[in-house]
Amino acid sequence: MRSDEWLSSSLRCRSVAWSGAHMAAEFRPPVFPGVHELLKLVLTLRKRPPFLPRVSDMAVHGDIPLPLIRLVGPEESVHGFLRGFRDVLEKAEPRTPYVFLDAATAVLASTAASEPPKLILLEQLCQRLQEDRFSARPNSFRRYRVAKFLTRQTLTPSRNRDPQSEIVALLRKWRGQSPSIQEAAQTQVSAQGDSGFSTLGLSGALWFVRLLILKWLGRRSYGIVPEARWFMRRQTYMVPEHSSDFFGFAERLTAGRLDEQNAGQLHKLLVHAFLEDLRQAYRRRRLSVLPRRRGWRRTAYVPVLIDHASEENGGLPLLRLINDVRNETGKVDPLLVIAGCRDEPGTPDAGTEIDRPEEVPLFAPASATAYSTWKRELPVQRQKLAADARFLTIHLPEPLRPEAIARTSGEDPDAWADLDLDPGKPSRLARRGVLEVILVGCLVAVAALPAARLQDFWQAGCSYLRAKTSAGIDVRLAEIAPGDKQCVGYSDNDGQIFGTNDRLAAAQREIFRLNAEAARIHDTHRNRPLISIIYFGGLTHAGADLETDIAVAEELIGLAIVQRQQNISVTGEDDPLLRVIIANGGREMAAADRVTRDVLIPLVERDASIKAVVGLDRTVKQTRLAIADLGRAAVPTIGTTLTGSGLADISKFYFQMVSGNPQQAKLLAGYLNHLKDPAVHLLTIVRPERSDPPDDYIESLVTEVEKAAESLTAVEVEVIDLSDENALKPCTKPDPRASGERRMYFYAGRETGYSSFLQNIKEDCAVQALPRIVADDAIERIVAQPSFRQQSFVSEMNLDYVALGSLVVLAGRSCAAERSPAAPLSDKGPLVEFCAGYYDLINDEASELNGEAWAVPSYPGERVGIAFDAADMVVTAARKAGPGAWNRAWLAQLFRDREFAYVGASGRITFAESRVGASRNTAILRLPTPASAQEAANTAPRCLFLIGDLYGTEGAAPQESNGCPKD
Known part of the structure; x- marks a missing residue:
């Protein structure tokens, strides 16, 4: 009989004999001096430190290096302690992963007799940890598997031209795929067997796919990308740099190539x-930052209990392998190994010396001291790559007999009771x-913010999504008043329509349609400047x-009239x-001011x-700030109705x-002086209450x-507030100074209080x-x-107002x-051109x-003509500049030139003397009382009094004594 067979047989007989001697009695864990300290140490090491500890908790956080605990002593103490601890772990809740392994019987029961x-x-450890008896199994051990x-596969010579096809087939087999897939792909013959062109094309396509997929991706597919990356980049055993890629490294691991490799390196791998x-x-943690919950839920390390560990059955060599790997990689792992040995082991490996003075054996009562000494010396020992750097050897004494236990004081007798396994x-x-x-x-919460913002945009009529995709739209919400958010910004296409009035929206859509037409023509006629x-x-x-949308729509x-004339009617080359x-x-x-500063100037x-x-709409503080900002940016700014x-x-x-407010005041004074029968003696200026800001x-x-x-001199003047009810009762409480038509009210306020x-x-x-009642512009x-x-009440009154x-x-x-x-303006060329464009539009x-x-109104609104003139004046200047590029500052200089005078639909204008239209015609118009309420919408105003230039000397028109055009 060989020596190893004799040893195995003797160990098996001894184990069976020991078990038979104790089958009759119920197993009780041994009690020996220091068992409490040993259990306390093991349970402390089993408990995984929290990643983020509380102040009152353990002094460390994160994982700690674990010792390889060797229990040396009588078999009753060593085997009994490991079995007792196994039983305790088996009953623990929750049941965390652990392994109890009898090294002697495990080796004998294995079918892989040729392996060390x-x-x-x-292999037994890996299998036991994958058993479905724990609350959470570690994993499938893909790298190890x-x-x-x-190592158990043998490569056969490849029948394909690809020398790596066999190892690829093996990897497919390990993953669970059929190894014939790749062979079929590489050996498939084209159905057009006799066609050289088809064969060449198929070969070229396959070569391109192979180059793109296999080479470009580094042939790291087949479901083992993380494992392949680890073998080749994150570990050093078996020198992965000696292989060009993972497939070459995998070939070196197969059974036919193992004779060429270093066995120690393979075992460590x-x-x-x-x-x-x-x-x-x-x-x-994932990616060093993101939390990994499964790892956070694992609050206990993995105890591995190896009984009867010896040199012959591989128990001690395995511990030394773990020791070497931990020393050489420097990484921390969750394996808490507790191995039982009958006698003190000798030199770990032949030819390996331990540079450490001989120490006094440490027994179980000194378990805490032994661990503290080990932890203190570990940094130095692992730097030396000491063969026993990770070993913590604790000697166990003989177990106490029942009568001795009864006489023992302290915590040892009850050490196995009420263990804290949580x-x-x-x-x-x-x-x-x-x-x-x-x-x-x-x-x-994250979605609520955009959703709330999207809802605010939707309620304000703001195109949130279209604005993000269109370069011609830049809109945002502005809180005009508490609870009043409005959509402000700019748009040059129908992706954003401002306002809710149908006529205003139609006017915007028409402008955007003409914008698209201008872009289309410009693309085909690049000589026409845009x-x-x-x-x-x-x-x-x-x-x-109060809605004033119609005025803005006018x-x-x-502007649309000028656009249509330029983009559709005019066909000139330049x-x-x-x-x-x-x-x-x-x-x-x-x-x-905010829109100008944040949106328009950058545009x-x-x-x-x-x-x-x-445009600029109305004279308020914010408009003044906008004009100032545009001026600093050298942008010509043309106010259409600002006064x-x-x-x-x-x-x-x-x-x-x-013309501005000074000319409007001059107009009113001239009108008062013009009225003779009867003359006005009292002028009451009605203004709204002062606001803050004014x-x-x-x-x-x-x-x-x-x-x-x-x-x-003949007119007395007073100023009253709109809230003064007594002053607004001229008939029930007549003013002794004047009544009837001898008194004139001048409404100097916004449109909101006029009704x-x-x-x-x-x-x-x-x-x-x-x-008499006259209202401002x-x-x-x-x-x-x-x-x-x-x-x-309006249809029964004459409405007199200032018209610009x-x-x-x-x-x-x-x-x-x-x-x-x-008539009498039917022959005025600029007005004729305007009416033609209005009609065509x-x-x-x-x-x-x-x-x-959009029924034809009873008369064209004055804002239609003023905006037409403003746009047409810019186009006229562009014609003077020619098709070449020109700076907008040139436009401002041209307007101020004495030789530049523009005659438009609303009259002649020049900025040589004044940039605020001081010479512009201004009139008081009357919208007369209609014959019925139904005809009120079709009533047209007539002129009462007019001052200023009409169409200049080149278009002089006869005027009445009140300055109005004469038939």
Whole structure:
């Protein structure tokens, strides 16, 4: 009988004899001096330190290096302690992974007799840890399994041209795929067997696929990419650099090539792979940052109990392999090995010396001291790669007999009772469902912000999604007042329509249609320059505001007329094309300064085609700031209906299409002086209550009118607030100074208070006793609303108001209905051109403003003509500049030139003397009382008094004594 067979037989007989001697009695764990300290140490080491400890918890955080504990002593003590600890772990809740392995019987029971015993034990460990009897199995040990699988395979010569096809087939087999897949792909013959061209094409296609997929991806597929990366890049055993890729390294692991490899390196590779799989199962972070919940839930290390460990059965060699791998890699793993030896082991390996003085054996009562000494010496010993650096040897004494246990004091007699096996609860974040709830909550919170923002955009009519994809749209929400968020910014296409009024929306769509037409023509006729202007106004308002959308729509219609003439009617080779960008400053231009600073100026700086900003809507503080900012950016700014004082002083690039408040005051004074039968003796200026901040337009208008009227000796002047009810009852409480037509009310306010003002006067006076009433230019906004003129109290009154573009209004219904202005202006060339364009726009079937929904109004609005003139003036300047590129600052210089005078539909304008239209014609118009409420919408105004230049000397027109055009 061989010596190894005799040893195995003797160990088996001894184990069976020992078991038979104790089968009759119930097994009880041994009690020996120090058993409590040993159990305490083992349980402490089993408990995994938390990743983020509390202050009162353990002094360390994260994983710690674990010793390889060797228990040396009598078999009753060693075997009994390991079996007793096994039984305790088996009953623990939750049941955490552990292994109890009898090295002697495990090796004998193995079928792999040709393998070294230490590898047989390693395989047994892997199998036991994968058994389905724990609350959470570690994992499938993929790295170890693929390496072990390859060591048991033998490569056969390849029948294919690809020398690596066999190892690829083996890897497919390990993964569970059929090895014939690749062979079929590589040996498949084309159905067009006789076609050289088809064969060549198929071969080329297969070669390209192979190059792209196999070479480009490094042939790291077949489901083993993480494992292949680890073998080749993150471990050093068997020198992976000696292989060109993982397939070559895998070939070296097969059975036919193992004779060429270093056996020690192979054994360490297998152990390292096994420990790495455990590390990956217990790791608590992904990508060094993200938490890994499964690892956080593992609060106990993996105890491995190896009984009867010896040199012959591979128990001690396996421990030394683990020791060497831990020393050489420096990595921490969750394996807590407790091995039982009958006698003190000798030298670990032949030819290996341990440079350490002989020490006194440490027994179980000194377990804590032994561990502390081991932990202190570990850094030095592992640096030396000492063969026993990871070993912690503890000697166990003989077990105490029952009578001796009864006489023993201290904690040893009850050491096995009431053991604290709870490794601690995992972090709340690692518990099942908690992270999902938090993640869902975070996603809801994150999604709630865009959802709430999207809802705000939707409620404000703001195109949130289209604005992100269109370069011609830049919109945002602006809180005009508490709870009033409006969509402000700019748009040059129908992806964003501002406002809610149907006519206003139709006007915008028509401009955007003509923008698209301009872009299309410019693409095919590059010699025609594309110029752009920005229309800037207040296109949105809260629902409670008085609607003035028709007035804004009129200005857009005026711009559309010029666009249509330039982009469709005009076909000149060098004639400019016009693009209009619509910008919204919010209700009453409350966000004009923000839009200018944050949106418009950046747009102008990157788009050289933009030549001017027109509109500006109304004279408020925010508009003044916008004009100043545009001036500093050297952008010509053309106010269409602004009349506030001092605007030209804000910017050298500001120009005004209409006369200002000083001229309006001069107009009123001239009208008062003109009235003779009867003459006006009392002028009552009605203004709204002062606001904070003050309204620049109202303040300057009241000041200018009061100053101009006081120069009239026959007229007494007073200023009252709109809230003064007594002053607004001229008939029930007549003023002794004047009554009836000898008293004139001048309404100096915004359009919002005009209706209530008229209604108060109308309710107090009979029609024949009404005083004279003249309103400022601001109420033109509300006069443009047909619904306003159809109100019963309005239809019974004459409406006198200041008109800044009176000549366009006097063109009458025939302008839009018959394509020519009414007499006496029917021969004025600029007005004729305007009416023709107006007619063509609303009668073009392709126009958004064509159809019964947009019935021809009784007269063209003055804002249509003023905006038309502003855009046409820019186009006229562009014609002078020619087709070449020109800077917008040149436009401002041209306007100020003495030789530049523009004659448009609303009259002649020049900026040589004044940039605020000081010489522009201004009139007082009367919208007369209609014959019935139904005809109120078709009533056209007539001229009462007019001052200023009409069409210049080249288009001189006869005038009445009141300055109005003469038939």
